[in-house]
Amino acid sequence: MLKNYFKIAIAVLRRRKFFTFISLFGISFTLTILLVLTSFLDKVVGDSYPDRKRDRSLYVTHLQEDGKDGQSSSTLSYYFLSHFVSSLKTPVKLGISSTYEGTNTYVNNKKIAVNYKYTNADYWDIMEYDFIEGKAFNKQQIDNADKVAVISEDMKRAYFGDIPSVAGKYIEADNVKYRVIGVVKNVPITSYNLYSDIYLPYTVAKTDFTKGKGYLGGFTAVMLAKSAADVPRMRNEYDAMMRRIPMESNRFNKMYSHAESYLRSYVNTGNENTSGVTIVLTIIVIFVLLVTVLPTLNLVNINITRIMERSSEIGVRKAFGASSGTLVYQFLIENIILTLLGGLIGLILAFVAIQVINSFHLIPNLVLSINFTVLGIGLLVCFFFGLLSGVYPAWRMSKLNVVTALKAQ
């Protein structure tokens, strides 16, 4: 039976080539846009290099202080993280790192822009960077304030050129020479809390972070729990700590900071009243509606036209005893075949589009790809489309009176 429907569907598609083209165009293009969007989102928030332990991690990225005269919100100070957050019992490790900042270095009269980041030792235990050579600095080296650095693959190429090994060589950044002890695989800049070109021990910074007692500063932290089950306890302990600690000054009367999952911390707006998650979700939903509603309407329109054209066929089948259900079923199958075909074209188009986007290097180190998640979502969207644009026309068709249907021709 199914084979029969398939044959009919192909025959119908070939009869009115213009309509087939319109339908396929709509489906494939919409799918392309959605696939590129998914692959982008999947890469930006779904890719867990280098923090593969996300399921048992919580991220601390913001502190907001409210007072009568206004509010200030920012990343946190080293003092706050090392003094208050490190006193928590549940986290087994607390990785602290500064937000990346820029400086220059000049090699052979060529300028290289460098982003650097300071970290503590736990950071390297939590993050699983892929080391191409060497290894991370340890607690001992940090305490000694050794001028050592872990650099990224890109930095290695930009600074040293194409040479096999750079461990032990010196790199100059910000007018200071550091000994390279490790090279790691690139992190895309979209993982902005983990990205950097050069990673340095926090003790070698020109500013002594351990001195100040302010709460706001340029640091973020990752807390690692023993197991995923401990995460809620860790979150509660953090909240309890926030209620306990004193205000930074009497200008403020309220303080907010949360230990959040990766996704929440990623889109954190730094404002307690407007959640980044809501904003991002709203934007995505509006965009998806925008690109799907119109083609769907279009498809419904075309499908009605198509089906009504075949009223004589419907009339004959009805006259010979086919129930409305069978007919609806047949048309839905036909429509899903059409959408799947469009989906296939869309997939090819998306693949091409992604190659083009990758070749432009719009965002450093961000390489988009179609993986199973993206593929699955594409398939789901296809079915949804097929059903959505097939149900209404099929329903209208099934209402058709045998006599009218036959007479129309």
Added chain:
Amino acid sequence: MFKHLFKLIWNKKKQNFLLMTEMLFSFLVLFAVFTLLVYYYDNYKKPMGFEYQNVWVISYNNAYQTKSTDSLNTYYEILRQNIKAMPEVRDLSFCSFNTPFTNNMSQGRVTYHKKEFYHMNFYTADDSYPATMNMQILEGRWFNKTDIVAKDKPIVINSDTKEQLFGKGTAVGQLISNGDDKDKMMRVIGVVQSIKVKGDYAPAGLGLYQRSDTGSLRWFGKIMVQVTPGANAAFEGRLYKTLANYMKNSNVEIEHLTNKRTSINYFTLVPMIVLSIVGVFLAINVALGLFGVLWYNINQRRGEIGLRRAVGASGGAVSSQLIYESMILATLSLIVGSFFAVQFPLLNVFDLSAGIYISAMLLAILFIYTLVFLCSLYPGRQAAAIYPAVALHEE
């Protein structure tokens, strides 16, 4: 005649309903895209307000810690002389961290005649700022040494602020208060051309400049340097060494405004390009859909058209009837669409000026009409070519 056409449309309301919904949605989508495009274009047309081509920004931090203001001044004065002495440097200025083409902002509220203005950008800069940036002074003057003794704090405002606060009147000499504070009055001494600090496609925004005082140097973190056109990376390396050796405890970075402009523009351009591609795709989609449906409708109505031809209607009359019909359909959906669209300027959503919304609306309406007209042109011609004898014979 229109009454008759309405009747025809009404008789097929079920069929036309979907078509109209589609037109309505495409209108709303186009309205959104055009609003954005018009907004960006509107900003793009305005002058940049300064020359960024040969200006570099030096960022530093934590350079010199001292309690004594005098030694602080001496420290930075020596630095200024050192940089200025380089033949490639034309001028330089120490200023607050909200330099052009960064995401850094320092905003506050000012009050003038009890009217409040939010999102006022506060810039702090020294006397050589306009020379470094080649800014245009439209009225009054920039700061100089005589401003130290002024009773009310002297400020320079940008032309956008002038327009908002004083309209066509003179700005120089007026008093503005900082927030609600009656004691903190600021006197306008000059007006400069607004500079588009957020790139070519973003509005300049309200802005006022304050003169840097001796304490400002404690928290300043930026130096703007105008270099000669020939300045190269070798010179930049030398400049960098000079700075890094002088400010031993500081992290120094040199950036070029040209590069920063490119990257900040990119943040507005990319969404604009994506939206335009999506918009074009949707328009093609709708056009194809309309075309298909209209074409099919005409084939369905062969009998009716044949009859009209038989009783004497010319081919032109038949094709224009079909075009009129689709135009009326478009008009009906545009009326509904405009009802929604007009809420944006009325309710002042997103704080854009009404002119932008209205031009976007007109553009979207024009676009839809053109689209519908073009799509019904061919089916209309086809209908005109129907021979009454053939059509009636089929019936």
